[in-house]
Amino acid sequence: MRDNGAMRFLEGSRPAHDLTYSDVFMVPARSSVGSRLEVDLTTPDRVGTTIPIVVANMTAISGRRMAETVARRGGLAVLPQDIPADVVAEVVSWVKTRHPVYDTPITLSPTSTVGEALSLLTKRAHGIVVVVEGGSPVGVVTDGQCQGVDRFTQLSEVMTREPLTIPAGTDLPKIFDVLSGERISAAPVVEGDRLVGVVTKKGALRSAIYTPAVNEDGQLLTSAAVGINGDVAGKASALLAAGVDVLVVDTAHGHQEKAIEALRAVRAVAGPVPVVAGNVVTAQGTRDLIEAGADVVKVGVGPGAMCTTRMMTGVGRPQFSAVEECAAEARSLGKHVWADGGVRHPRDIALALAAGAANVMVGSWFAGTYESAGDVHEDGGRLYKESFGMASARAVKARTATQSGFERARAGLFEEGISSSRMYLDPQRPGVEDLIDQIVAGVRSSCTYAGARTVDELHERAVLGVQSSAGYDEGRPLPTSW
Numbered sequence: 001m002r003d004n005g006a007m008r009f010l011e012g013s014r015p016a017h018d019l020t021y022s023d024v025f026m027v028p029a030r031s032s033v034g035s036r037l038e039v040d041l042t043t044p045d046r047v048g049t050t051i052p053i054v055v056a057n058m059t060a061i062s063g064r065r066m067a068e069t070v071a072r073r074g075g076l077a078v079l080p081q082d083i084p085a086d087v088v089a090e091v092v093s094w095v096k097t098r099h100p101v102y103d104t105p106i107t108l109s110p111t112s113t114v115g116e117a118l119s120l121l122t123k124r125a126h127g128i129v130v131v132v133e134g135g136s137p138v139g140v141v142t143d144g145q146c147q148g149v150d151r152f153t154q155l156s157e158v159m160t161r162e163p164l165t166i167p168a169g170t171d172l173p174k175i176f177d178v179l180s181g182e183r184i185s186a187a188p189v190v191e192g193d194r195l196v197g198v199v200t201k202k203g204a205l206r207s208a209i210y211t212p213a214v215n216e217d218g219q220l221l222t223s224a225a226v227g228i229n230g231d232v233a234g235k236a237s238a239l240l241a242a243g244v245d246v247l248v249v250d251t252a253h254g255h256q257e258k259a260i261e262a263l264r265a266v267r268a269v270a271g272p273v274p275v276v277a278g279n280v281v282t283a284q285g286t287r288d289l290i291e292a293g294a295d296v297v298k299v300g301v302g303p304g305a306m307c308t309t310r311m312m313t314g315v316g317r318p319q320f321s322a323v324e325e326c327a328a329e330a331r332s333l334g335k336h337v338w339a340d341g342g343v344r345h346p347r348d349i350a351l352a353l354a355a356g357a358a359n360v361m362v363g364s365w366f367a368g369t370y371e372s373a374g375d376v377h378e379d380g381g382r383l384y385k386e387s388f389g390m391a392s393a394r395a396v397k398a399r400t401a402t403q404s405g406f407e408r409a410r411a412g413l414f415e416e417g418i419s420s421s422r423m424y425l426d427p428q429r430p431g432v433e434d435l436i437d438q439i440v441a442g443v444r445s446s447c448t449y450a451g452a453r454t455v456d457e458l459h460e461r462a463v464l465g466v467q468s469s470a471g472y473d474e475g476r477p478l479p480t481s482w
Helices: 064-072 085-096 114-121 172-182 201-209 232-241 257-270 283-291 309-313 319-332 346-355 393-399 405-412 432-450 455-461 469-474
Strands: 024-026 053-055 076-079 106-108 128-133 136-142 186-191 194-200 223-226 246-250 275-280 296-299 336-340 359-362 377-379 382-387 421-424 463-466
Touching: 024 346, 024 432, 053 064, 053 432, 064 076, 064 085, 064 432, 076 085, 076 246, 085 232, 106 114, 114 128, 128 186, 128 194, 136 186, 136 194, 172 186, 172 194, 172 201, 194 201, 201 432, 223 232, 232 246, 232 257, 246 257, 257 275, 257 283, 275 283, 275 336, 283 296, 283 319, 296 319, 319 336, 319 346, 346 359, 346 432, 346 455, 377 421, 432 455
Parallel strands: 053 076, 053 359, 076 223, 106 128, 223 246, 246 275, 275 296, 296 336, 336 359
Antiparallel strands: 024 463, 128 136, 186 194, 377 382, 382 421
């Protein structure tokens, strides 16, 4: 028997102990869903996302490029609480002026150098620098054209002159066909002679599949976090004035009086703007945050790749069980949860949704991409970016920058989280959109196996079983023969 229309376990397979994503598997069911494209992944939490992916508010990951790119594909990136409100306002304004279909170009002048171009090419996945004069494209430079020449060489000497341009508004299939015919992967988009963006072959395909996450004004969706210390209402009001579409009240221990008081303060000024709060791992914690004003509750303590909380404190809870319990409580109150942390593969996101999450937060998985906030470094020919936990010494140092030296030193004694980790870019999937493609393909396929056309239906129809570690290993592909 199903329990209130929710997911269920195979007969007798629910154990008495809590479960991680690796402990469970989904059982295929009779399905009338014939294609992944029949699945609508619009999230039921009413925040505006059209795919169930939220980028975690981590300083090394979530910035303007990430926010723009993820929103264009239907997700949401939460800007970290450590960023000053005026900087957040500038980022939000910038993101909202980005085009919902075309990527933002990297632009330089003809007298700019190869060295400048190389330092910028890894910022975006489209892989071209558009050389402009007076706002009009006069050339295009790729990484290949920058190799084997002096770094001080001017771009005018290496660029492709009179590049192919795509008129704004061109049908997506035609864009794809034109770029394929010219055997190029990307081209500038123009209105008249004015550069308005860049489009790629993959971008044209993606724009035909994904629906951007936009607000009622058609602008890309933005979100920002606020902590629980200081003038919380003042910070929230400043973020709202900047145009933030979703507010996130964020602290590691969301089930504490200070967090609840901060949430109430934010709810009092937020008006119709959705308020997300966390983190908790119990039904009671979920109920308390919802009663204090949360529209969505963030679930997860200690499952993140950069988090050492469980090893330092022994505190936390296996993520699948935490999400299942908290989601059930939230639904009984007409609200929703986001599963925050612990996802390593597309299957984990599908299982979080099956457990009842409306959205899934991703952090370290997206750190090793062109769009994450960090700079690219090289190690023996492999590109990587540095990531760090938000309770690490590095993050604490940034968060306490305005305090006295003594107070900063005292705070630095108590850290949880990895201060520096190398997150290598996957040569096959170096952009966050590549990872989104992989995730969405996996989740859509999970829905077809369960006979679900929506996120809610996945939760209602999913049948789960419990497996041993050997069962989990059996499902992992082998990169080489045995």
